[in-house]
Amino acid sequence: MTDKRDLLILGGGLVGMTLALAAAKKGLSSHLVDRADPASLTADGFDGRASAISTASWRLFRHVGLEETLEPHGCDIAAIAVLDQMKRGRLDFRPEPHEGTLGRMFANRQLRLALHEAAKKEPLISWHAPVEVLSRDRSEFGVSATLGDGTVLEAALMIGAEGRGSPSREEAGFKMASWDYSHRAMITGLDHSKSHENIAWEIFYPDGPFALLPMLDGPDGQHRSALVWTVDEKDAAGVLKLSDRAFLAEVHKRMGDLLGELTLNSSRSSYPLSFQHTAKIVEHRLALVGDSAHGMHPIAGQGLNLGLRDVGALVEVLDEALRLGLDLGDAQVLAKYEKWRALDSLMVMGATDSLTRIFGIPGKTASAVRRLGMAGIQRTSWLKAFFMNEARGVSGDLPELLKA
Amino acid sequence: MSDATTQPRSNTSAGTISGATIRADEAAHFGKLAKDWWDPKGSSAMLHRLNPVRLQFLREAIDLHWACDIEARRPLAGKSALDVGCGAGLLCEPLARLGADVTGVDAAPENAAAAAVHAEGAGFDIRYIAGEVGALDLGTFDLVTAMEVIEHVADKRAFVAALAARLAPGGLMVLSTPNRTPQSRLLMIGAAEGVGLIPRGTHHWDDFITPEELDALLDEAGLDMGEPRGIGFSPAKGLHLSDNLALNYIVTARAR
Ligand SMILES: Cc1cc2nc3c(=O)[nH]c(=O)nc-3n(C[C@H](O)[C@H](O)[C@H](O)COP(=O)(O)OP(=O)(O)OC[C@H]3O[C@@H](n4cnc5c(N)ncnc54)[C@H](O)[C@@H]3O)c2cc1C
Numbered sequence: 001m002t003d004k005r006d007l008l009i010l011g012g013g014l015v016g017m018t019l020a021l022a023a024a025k026k027g028l029s030s031h032l033v034d035r036a037d038p039a040s041l042t043a044d045g046f047d048g049r050a051s052a053i054s055t056a057s058w059r060l061f062r063h064v065g066l067e068e069t070l071e072p073h074g075c076d077i078a079a080i081a082v083l084d085q086m087k088r089g090r091l092d093f094r095p096e097p098h099e100g101t102l103g104r105m106f107a108n109r110q111l112r113l114a115l116h117e118a119a120k121k122e123p124l125i126s127w128h129a130p131v132e133v134l135s136r137d138r139s140e141f142g143v144s145a146t147l148g149d150g151t152v153l154e155a156a157l158m159i160g161a162e163g164r165g166s167p168s169r170e171e172a173g174f175k176m177a178s179w180d181y182s183h184r185a186m187i188t189g190l191d192h193s194k195s196h197e198n199i200a201w202e203i204f205y206p207d208g209p210f211a212l213l214p215m216l217d218g219p220d221g222q223h224r225s226a227l228v229w230t231v232d233e234k235d236a237a238g239v240l241k242l243s244d245r246a247f248l249a250e251v252h253k254r255m256g257d258l259l260g261e262l263t264l265n266s267s268r269s270s271y272p273l274s275f276q277h278t279a280k281i282v283e284h285r286l287a288l289v290g291d292s293a294h295g296m297h298p299i300a301g302q303g304l305n306l307g308l309r310d311v312g313a314l315v316e317v318l319d320e321a322l323r324l325g326l327d328l329g330d331a332q333v334l335a336k337y338e339k340w341r342a343l344d345s346l347m348v349m350g351a352t353d354s355l356t357r358i359f360g361i362p363g364k365t366a367s368a369v370r371r372l373g374m375a376g377i378q379r380t381s382w383l384k385a386f387f388m389n390e391a392r393g394v395s396g397d398l399p400e401l402l403k404a
Numbered sequence: 405m406s407d408a409t410t411q412p413r414s415n416t417s418a419g420t421i422s423g424a425t426i427r428a429d430e431a432a433h434f435g436k437l438a439k440d441w442w443d444p445k446g447s448s449a450m451l452h453r454l455n456p457v458r459l460q461f462l463r464e465a466i467d468l469h470w471a472c473d474i475e476a477r478r479p480l481a482g483k484s485a486l487d488v489g490c491g492a493g494l495l496c497e498p499l500a501r502l503g504a505d506v507t508g509v510d511a512a513p514e515n516a517a518a519a520a521v522h523a524e525g526a527g528f529d530i531r532y533i534a535g536e537v538g539a540l541d542l543g544t545f546d547l548v549t550a551m552e553v554i555e556h557v558a559d560k561r562a563f564v565a566a567l568a569a570r571l572a573p574g575g576l577m578v579l580s581t582p583n584r585t586p587q588s589r590l591l592m593i594g595a596a597e598g599v600g601l602i603p604r605g606t607h608h609w610d611d612f613i614t615p616e617e618l619d620a621l622l623d624e625a626g627l628d629m630g631e632p633r634g635i636g637f638s639p640a641k642g643l644h645l646s647d648n649l650a651l652n653y654i655v656t657a658r659a660r
Contacts, residue, residue, distance in 0.1 A: 027477060140439070141525050322477055324459035325498030327526075331444035332456050 005029040008155035015290030015307035016161030017115040021064040024124040026319045031153040034129040047108045048266045050226035054103040056402040057308040069114040074104035075216045078198035138285045156328040158286045166292030172283040178276035184236040186229040188268040191222040193260030282338045285329035312399030438518035441492030469576045478503030483546040488537045489553030493519035500528045507531045538566035548577045568625035580654035584612035587650040630656035
């Protein structure tokens with residue numbers, strides 16, 4: 001007996017895993033396939049990153065039943081403060097009390113732990129990891145993947161969720177618009193003597209943003225933030241070679257005494273930054289979600305949020321297909337998903353990219369423009385509202401699963 | 405095995421039902437036909453785009469008629485359905501997914517054969533029959549559909565009567581067809597067929613039927629027509645259900 005399922009999800013990262021869970025809530029069964037060992041993905045020190053989870057993404061987690069597990073691990077973002085280097089003129093995004101928070105910060109590890117636990121318990125998910133995918137096939141009546149041990153997994157629809165290097169996307173021959181920022185993000189966790197007061201800092205330098213994201217206090221009450229510091233690729237090797245002390249000194253230079261005395265609380269890692277976008281995210285019996293559909297600069301922290309919006313939209317479209325008796329691989333069904341997502345991802349990516357470009361131009365004039373721009377935005381309340389809604393992820397045509 | 409019951413080589417349209425399955429050499433031919441029918445970019449592109457819209461109307465009608473849970477995955481479980489003018493099964497397969505025991509009838513034996521080949525590949529147990537619905541002894545069905553068929557039929561009165569005769573007590577009928585208006589003349593024949601969205605020669609505008617005329621025919625056959633909904637087109641929404649009946653409309657009917 002073959003175990004033909006509704007979905008064959010290739011890539012069980014944060015996005016693929018959330019998709020499997022959200023789909024299961026609608027009664028859709030899946031094969032969830034990842035080449036990495038789940039234990040290694042949640043091992044301490046594997047992924048030191050933290051993610052800003054927008055209000056909309058949080059609702060999706062709530063819909064899939066993760067609220068209780070995740071709630072204690074999230075740190076509310078009460079305000080976002082934007083600075084042009086350490087100059088005067090600060091741009092604040094702080095919602096009114098009745099408007100709720102701008103999202104919350106989670107260690108990626110906590111997100112993965114919660115997702116893995118839920119996936120293990122979900123009977124509609126058949127989780128295959130670590131396995132190697134030898135080949136993928138999309139034919140008239142279904143899709144399949146052949147694993148290293150010869151197992152063939154079958155489903156109605158294939159989902160490419162393998163992140164930036166997605167082989168299912170490459171195989172489909174989608175053309176990617178992409179450019180390398182030739183920048184690298186330095187990632188680490190900081191303990192600091194002053195409280196962050198739940199503020200996320202984005203300090204813009206010509207090389208890119210220097211971001212401090214508020215995290216929950218450590219076990220001994222240490223105040224904590226996650227650091228994402230963007231440096232030019234040509235300087236990256238040098239920064240990576242610095243001793244911890246010298247690294248901290250560089251960090252201090254860029255943030256001054258904002259948070260008081262600093263120490264590192266995790267190992268340091270780095271990620272190359274690039275922008276990639278494909279207008280086509282569906283093909284015959286194939287849909288892309290998450291970073292495989294759009295990789296981006298992490299400046300506005302929208303990468304995962306964007307991927308979770310993909311999840312919400314796709315699940316809603318598939319649920320409707322089930323209600324109408326349509327094949328999950330039906331071209332009209334997939335076209336609807338593609339159309340829905342196209343505008344949204346371009347808007348978010350456009351905004352993220354132009355922010356980098358505005359703040360990335362060196363020179364005095366640019367700095368003046370930047371400051372003027374910030375003062376301008378500070379005054380223009382609707383623009384502020386727009387930025388805040390983007391951070392919350394509640395603008396645009398939201399999928400049901402991401403609504404309250 | 406498929407239980408396809410077709411008469412692939414018959415030249416007369418109103419054939420009797422034979423239990424013969426399709427011969428291997430012919431299966432390849434019908435397979436090709438089915439592939440074209442089912443190709444969303446092929447000659448039936450327009451039908452593929454219409455399908456979700458029709459199904460949306462159909463689903464609402466089903467939920468209302470039988471008071472189904474709108475989230476139910478198989479609202480037609482335990483019910484029988486007949487699709488007249490089934491083509492290669494674009495509607496039959498969704499009906500089967502919704503739980504119905506489905507029979508598809510098409511006057512063109514090639515279509516019924518192509519539908520049977522596709523259903524077998526997709527793993528559906530659907531009965532396909534070649535012939536005219538009026539000439540076949542099929543029994544009655546809980547759901548009877550005829551989408552974009554009546555405009556092709558010469559004797560519309562006899563056709564509607566034949567459909568009515570297939571409807572089981574308490575059953576639901578759903579029909580869709582282009583309206584006879586200046587707009588439909590322009591679009592269906594000029595534009596849509598002209599740019600190749602619909603194969604040329606598919607429609608004869610004079611044969612189109614207005615909602616009032618259809619209402620009268622259904623009435624004669626002892627059926628009450630529901631409120632028709634239009635199927636409109638806009639660049640932003642694509643094809644969608646609308647209140648504008650000028651181009652194409654879809655409607656329910658049930659026994660009085
Ligand atoms: C420095 C940095 C900071 C960021 N900060 C934020 C933030 O604050 N907020 C935010 O929203 N986003 C942020 N992002 C973006 C976010 O991390 C990504 O958008 C998100 O993790 C994408 O998830 P994914 O599941 O699509 O892809 P991935 O996380 O890349 O997961 C892909 C999965 O597929 C598996 N896989 C890969 N290839 C194969 C294969 N051939 N076969 C089987 N499995 C395979 C991998 O093992 C992996 O598990 C940041 C990104 C960076 C680089």
